[in-house]
Amino acid sequence: MKAQSVTKAKRKRPRGWFTVLEVSSPVLAVLFAMLVASIALLAIGKNPLQVYGTMVAFCLGRADSVVNILYKATPLIFAGIAVAIGFRASLFNIGVEGQYAIGATCAAIVGFSLKGLPALVHLPLTILAGMLGGALWALVPIWLKVKRGVHEVITTIMLNHTAYLLVHYLIAGPFMDKTQVIGAGGAGSPRVRMPEILASARMPELRGFLESLGISMPQHSSVNWFLVLGLLAAVLYWYFIWRTPLGLEVRAVGHNPKAAEAAGIPPGAVALKAFLLSGAVAGLVGLSDLLGYFGYFDIDFPKGYGFTGIAVALVGRNGALGIVLASLLFGFLSRGGLGVQVLERVPMETYYILQGLIILCIVIATDVLRRYMRAQEKREEAAADV
Amino acid sequence: MFSAEMLASAIRLAVPIIITGCGAIYSERSGVVNIGLEGMMIAGAFAGAAGTVFWGPYVGILVGMAAGVALALVHAVASINFRVDQIVSGTAINILAYGLVRFSAISIFRMATTTPHVDSLPKVTIPGLAAIPWLRPIFANLSPLVLVAFLLVPFSWWLLYRTVYGLRLRSVGEHPLAAETLGVDVYLMKYAGVLTSGALAGLAGAYLSVEHTGMYVEGMTQGLGFISLAAMIFGNWMPAGAMWAGLLFGFAQALSLRLVAGTIPYQFIRMIPYLLTIVVLAGWVRRTRPPATVGQPYERGEAL
Numbered sequence: 001m002k003a004q005s006v007t008k009a010k011r012k013r014p015r016g017w018f019t020v021l022e023v024s025s026p027v028l029a030v031l032f033a034m035l036v037a038s039i040a041l042l043a044i045g046k047n048p049l050q051v052y053g054t055m056v057a058f059c060l061g062r063a064d065s066v067v068n069i070l071y072k073a074t075p076l077i078f079a080g081i082a083v084a085i086g087f088r089a090s091l092f093n094i095g096v097e098g099q100y101a102i103g104a105t106c107a108a109i110v111g112f113s114l115k116g117l118p119a120l121v122h123l124p125l126t127i128l129a130g131m132l133g134g135a136l137w138a139l140v141p142i143w144l145k146v147k148r149g150v151h152e153v154i155t156t157i158m159l160n161h162t163a164y165l166l167v168h169y170l171i172a173g174p175f176m177d178k179t180q181v182i183g184a185g186g187a188g189s190p191r192v193r194m195p196e197i198l199a200s201a202r203m204p205e206l207r208g209f210l211e212s213l214g215i216s217m218p219q220h221s222s223v224n225w226f227l228v229l230g231l232l233a234a235v236l237y238w239y240f241i242w243r244t245p246l247g248l249e250v251r252a253v254g255h256n257p258k259a260a261e262a263a264g265i266p267p268g269a270v271a272l273k274a275f276l277l278s279g280a281v282a283g284l285v286g287l288s289d290l291l292g293y294f295g296y297f298d299i300d301f302p303k304g305y306g307f308t309g310i311a312v313a314l315v316g317r318n319g320a321l322g323i324v325l326a327s328l329l330f331g332f333l334s335r336g337g338l339g340v341q342v343l344e345r346v347p348m349e350t351y352y353i354l355q356g357l358i359i360l361c362i363v364i365a366t367d368v369l370r371r372y373m374r375a376q377e378k379r380e381e382a383a384a385d386v
Numbered sequence: 387m388f389s390a391e392m393l394a395s396a397i398r399l400a401v402p403i404i405i406t407g408c409g410a411i412y413s414e415r416s417g418v419v420n421i422g423l424e425g426m427m428i429a430g431a432f433a434g435a436a437g438t439v440f441w442g443p444y445v446g447i448l449v450g451m452a453a454g455v456a457l458a459l460v461h462a463v464a465s466i467n468f469r470v471d472q473i474v475s476g477t478a479i480n481i482l483a484y485g486l487v488r489f490s491a492i493s494i495f496r497m498a499t500t501t502p503h504v505d506s507l508p509k510v511t512i513p514g515l516a517a518i519p520w521l522r523p524i525f526a527n528l529s530p531l532v533l534v535a536f537l538l539v540p541f542s543w544w545l546l547y548r549t550v551y552g553l554r555l556r557s558v559g560e561h562p563l564a565a566e567t568l569g570v571d572v573y574l575m576k577y578a579g580v581l582t583s584g585a586l587a588g589l590a591g592a593y594l595s596v597e598h599t600g601m602y603v604e605g606m607t608q609g610l611g612f613i614s615l616a617a618m619i620f621g622n623w624m625p626a627g628a629m630w631a632g633l634l635f636g637f638a639q640a641l642s643l644r645l646v647a648g649t650i651p652y653q654f655i656r657m658i659p660y661l662l663t664i665v666v667l668a669g670w671v672r673r674t675r676p677p678a679t680v681g682q683p684y685e686r687g688e689a690l
Contacts, residue, residue: 040486044493092473140664150667153421153473157612158660165660169653307481314474347492352485359478360460363470 021369026315026322029365030329033357040353041346051340051350058339059332064218065339071223073324073331074288075100075302077230079309080316080323081237082134082282087318088241089274090254095141095156096282097306098163099134103283104290105167106133108297109175111197111290122200127287134283135276137163142275146268152275160306170194171299193298203292224292226284231324233281238320240277250274282306311355314362330355392640394523398598400636401535402427402590406614407621407628408535408542409586414623415546416579417559419681421476422461423587424611425483429453430591432487435602436494438504446504447531447592454588455581457483462580466573469683480611488604499604506597507531529597531589538586542625555579559677562684572684587611609660616663622674631666638662 038048059065079096086093093099107130114122141155172192180191203224207217241247249270252260257267285305290297308330315329316322337351406423413420420426434450441449457479464475488498495501509527516525546552557565558575566572590610595602613635620634621627642655 040489094477144664144668148668150664150669154612154616154667155664157609158616158663161609161660162657165653165657169651172653173651307477310474310477311481347489347498349485349488349492349498352481353489354485356478356480356482356485359481360464360470360475363474363478364464364468367468367470 018373021372025365025369026317026326026362029361030315030358032365033354033361036357036361037350037354040350044346046344046346051344051346054343055333055336055340058343059336062218063216064220065335067218067221067223069328069331069335070227071221071288071293071331072334073327074223074227074230074292075285075305076308076312076327076330077227077234077324078281078284079305080312080327081233081320082278082285083306083309083313084316084318084323085237085250085274085278085281087313088254089250089271090257091142091145091271091275091278092153093138093156093275093278093282094153094306094310095138095159095279096285096309097303098156098160099137099279099282100285100306101160101163101167101301101303102137103130103132103134104286104301105170105297106130106136106283107201107287108194108197108290109170111201112195112296114201115198117200119200122198123203123291126197126201126291127284130283130287131280132283134285135280138275138279138282142272145275146272168299171297177296191298193296196296197291201291202295203288205292222293224288226288226292229284230288230327233284234320234324237281237323241320246270246273282309285309308355311359311362314359390520390523392644395643396633396637396640397524397532398529398636399639400632401529401532402594402598402610403614403617403632403635404535404629405531405538405590405593406583406587406611407617407632408538408625409583409590410615410618411542411546411623411625411628412555412579412586413583414579414618414680415556415559415677416576417562417677417679417682417684418462418465418576418580419472419476420458420461420580420583421473421612421615422457422479422483423476423583423614424607424609425476425480426454426457426584426587427591427594427607427611428480428487429457429483430588431595431606432491432501432591432602433588434592435501435504435595436490438596439502443505443507443596446596447507447589450592450596451585451588454584454586454591456584458581458584458587461584462577465683466576466580469685472681472683491602491604501595501602503601504596506600529593531593531597534589535593536629539625539629546625551578556677558684559679562679566686572686576684587614590614613659613663616667619674619676620666623677635659635662 034052041048041051059069079100082096082099083093107126110129111126114125117125137159141152141159144150144155145152171194175194177193177195178190180193203226205222205224206227207221211217241251249260249265252263252265253267253270261267286301289302294301312323312326312330315326333351333354337348340346340350341348406427410420410423430450430453433453434446437449438446461475461479464470465472491501492498507530510530510533511527512525516522546556554565554570555575555578557570558572562572591607594606599606614632617631617635618628620631621629638658642658645655
């Protein structure tokens with residue numbers, strides 16, 4: 001009787017409505033986070049509506065903003081995928097931050113030191129070095145997790161700090177470009193940076209390709225082929241999770257490690273592979289900036305993509321398309337933060353406030369939705385029983 | 387190298403770890419992982435210094451604690467009422483704290499990364515012990531918060547292991563359903579645990595800015611919130627254990643400050659506390675036992 005009523009309830013359940021809720025809940029959560037962030041704006045005497053209005057106008061009303069959002073979204077796609085691979089296996093990779101610092105450093109070293117290679121060999125080699133660096137930095141925490149049962153969160157955070165120090169040592173020590181000085185004529189103090197990455201390891205901009213398609217580009221644009229690689233990575237990520245045996249194992253272990261083990265899937269080995277893959281993708285995060293824009297590695301290399309990647313994966317619900325859209329959202333907020341700083345005199349740190357609030361609102365929305373759906377199911381079950 | 391000055395420096399550096407580590411015990415014993423301690427320390431450091439600029443150190447330190455409590459409240463609502471992943475919520479708190487502090491620093495002081503210099507609390511000297519010449523560096527001219535930290539350890543032990551309140555708090559982390567069956571308000575105890583950890587992390591942050599450095603500087607916590615968590619784990623979720631672990635970390639930091647003049651590049655020396663944390667967590671030194679349900683959300687009446 002019971003089983004029969006459940007199947008009946010299943011048939012009657014409004015699937016479409018749940019899907020609408022599930023898809024719209026991240027959007028609602030983002031809007032709610034913006035509402036909460038308004039408190040900070042009101043506290044400094046700004047009109048939130050005007051600030052957000054300026055943000056939208058600045059981001060969407062100018063071609064250079066649109067291109068810049070694409071550029072800012074590029075590293076976030078990789079960061080979001082890296083975090084999402086971890087989440088899928090029930091692992092929390094807060095270490096993307098350190099992994100991409102090490103990855104970018106390895107890529108920079110290969111990029112400036114291997115001379116005389118054609119771009120077709122040098123560029124892939126440089127990208128591979130970045131991935132290897134990221135995976136290497138992910139090895140210690142996952143090994144400790146699998147072998148010693150140490151939760152990966154604190155070890156990866158400690159390794160983030162260690163990575164910054166190691167990178168700092170490498171820039172200021174063995175790999176410092178001694179010819180670089182601040183100020184013209186070589187009279188100034190030394191600049192702490194690595195040598196210029198060779199042209200054969202640089203990632204070309206998308207400008208030429210887009211202009212050949214008839215799209216007119218703004219004067220300043222640094223969006224490069226890593227954007228295309230990022231989209232490709234998202235497709236590959238989707239394929240990996242849903243169409244490969246390891247992807248299935250990752251989902252099984254992430255869903256219920258004990259059941260997975262009972263089904264003959266070794267959770268430790270799967271966690272190890274997933275985390276190393278996450279680290280390898282994390283190694284790509286900094287490369288758009290490194291090989292597509294700066295062309296050298298220095299102390300002011302952008303930080304924080306790893307943490308934004310957590311927000312991206314959560315907003316994107318670990319889905320490939322969701323991650324791409326969430327990356328665009330955070331690219332938009334980052335660009336918008338800059339816009340309101342210049343135009344409205346609102347500190348651009350609003351971006352980080354929003355980031356924290358969006359993460360909170362997303363996970364809370366997930367819980368509210370889960371409760372609502374469960375209550376709804378119970379109600380239907382009860383109705384079906386009658 | 388192992389002089390009284392060195393020991394005094396180790397104690398000063400251990401204080402924020404001991405205070406935050408003790409705070410973390412309250413939260414974890416009630417079953418809630420609080421990885422947002424780092425952000426609560428940052429908020430406490432900034433709010434403590436900012437409060438001191440306007441109202442002096444006594445009020446300032448209370449403002450720092452209030453900032454920690456405010457962020458802890460967010461963590462409590464998210465992780466207790468909405469039962470979200472406590473690690474995710476804590477990470478959000480850390481990002482939020484970073485943003486809020488920079489936002490406030492720019493809005494109040496027109497500087498993103500520092501506050502003006504501030505006065506600290508009047509220093510205290512322990513009579514008797516400070517009269518012994520070679521112990522003088524350890525017991526003379528102390529921040530009163532050093533004493534608070536070392537009094538907090540026995541007090542926390544007493545509160546957690548010798549009072550009804552402590553028994554209830556621990557029971558909620560070990561077996562919430564059993565506790566609820568016996569009439570303990572599980573959510574209330576979890577709230578108490580999380581808010582206490584926030585207040586103490588805020589206090590530790592205020593100690594760093596007002597007492598230790600004399601101003602707020604961005605990045606001054608340097609992962610101390612996470613190191614405090616590690617100290618608590620190493621200390622087996624016991625106040626005295628957290629204190630000894632905190633002293634170990636303080637000693638490692640004091641050592642790293644003194645080794646700078648040597649031949650090893652300073653970046654490697656500054657890695658010591660972080661690598662020590664990993665070694666400690668790996669359990670190569672000792673095995674520990676966490677509260678049974680730490681990190682798991684509890685739903686009222688779920689199993690009923």
